[in-house]
Amino acid sequence: MAEPKPYGEAGGSARAFDLGGYLKSRGAIVERALAGVVAESDGAATRLLEAMRYSLLAGGKRLRPILALAACEAVGGALDAALPYACAMEMIHTYSLIHDDLPCMDDDDLRRGRPTNHKVYGEALATLAGDGLLTDAFKVLARGGAQAASPAVLLETIAELAEAAGSAGMVGGQAIDLLGEGRALGLAELEVMHRRKTGALFVAAVCGGARLGGANPAQLAALREYARALGLAFQVIDDVLDVEASTEAIGKRTNKDGARGKSTYPALMGVERARELAHNLIAQATDALREFDNRAEPLRALAAYAVERKL
Numbered sequence: 001m002a003e004p005k006p007y008g009e010a011g012g013s014a015r016a017f018d019l020g021g022y023l024k025s026r027g028a029i030v031e032r033a034l035a036g037v038v039a040e041s042d043g044a045a046t047r048l049l050e051a052m053r054y055s056l057l058a059g060g061k062r063l064r065p066i067l068a069l070a071a072c073e074a075v076g077g078a079l080d081a082a083l084p085y086a087c088a089m090e091m092i093h094t095y096s097l098i099h100d101d102l103p104c105m106d107d108d109d110l111r112r113g114r115p116t117n118h119k120v121y122g123e124a125l126a127t128l129a130g131d132g133l134l135t136d137a138f139k140v141l142a143r144g145g146a147q148a149a150s151p152a153v154l155l156e157t158i159a160e161l162a163e164a165a166g167s168a169g170m171v172g173g174q175a176i177d178l179l180g181e182g183r184a185l186g187l188a189e190l191e192v193m194h195r196r197k198t199g200a201l202f203v204a205a206v207c208g209g210a211r212l213g214g215a216n217p218a219q220l221a222a223l224r225e226y227a228r229a230l231g232l233a234f235q236v237i238d239d240v241l242d243v244e245a246s247t248e249a250i251g252k253r254t255n256k257d258g259a260r261g262k263s264t265y266p267a268l269m270g271v272e273r274a275r276e277l278a279h280n281l282i283a284q285a286t287d288a289l290r291e292f293d294n295r296a297e298p299l300r301a302l303a304a305y306a307v308e309r310k311l
Contacts, residue, residue: 017297019298019302019305022301026066029069030062033084034056037087048129052132052133063234064086064090064205067299069082069086070209070302071206071215073298074223075215075223080148081148082208084140084145085161086209087137087141088161089201092137092201095130095134095137096165096174098116098126098129099127101118117129134165138161138162141161145157160204164203165204169196170200176197180262183263189263198238199231201231206223207220218291222291223299229282229284236277237307240265240271240278242264243271265277282303282306286300286303
């Protein structure tokens, strides 16, 4: 793969950062790579692979894999070093969306502007499609990462991703969410839920990408602080958009949290205070990057995007 044009060389002159161009460039790299990690087949597993590809290749912001690539480059790593990891991140995120949409969970009919996986393939095959993406993600990471990282670095990266995706992270946060329906959560409990359900994968994306890029301990600590603040801010704005945005604008059903009796930041704080919280978190995220040079400009721009986005 040809090395893409870098954004923000160390020691280079300052210029306005083109986030739109960056997202398009890195998104295209991710899309091409994802198309290859779940191959088409005419064998016995054809329908399963079709269901997996239906959701994996449905577009979306690709924010988590792009964060992994940006973190890798911010510490001076080559983009290819983190690309298998970026694919694994998106596969795990996609599996979570498939399962989250199931009738036994949030029971959603629309995702990214088209019918959810179980509406097209049925609940059983949708469940298996999610299972396949989750499991295959670790195969992609283990095989691809072995080409770019030492066994110790790769093992730590796999362990952190598994923890972020499992009962201590995203799955545990989803359980808190389900068990909290119809019950008023306090702000502290709500934060714990979202740091696990949403934030854990943000931290894993940034730290995993940076580790594979050769980050030192001080860089990893700063990037972890950045990602923790970013992940929570992203979820706060998601809660706000669920109240303010239309289904057509964001490609999925809105106003569903209130209908299911879920606690949200707007419900507990009001929309304006929730937005203020998100902006304060982004200020924390940006401050965590103060020791980084221009190579971290994509991370700074992505932080601003997290609170300014409309979908």
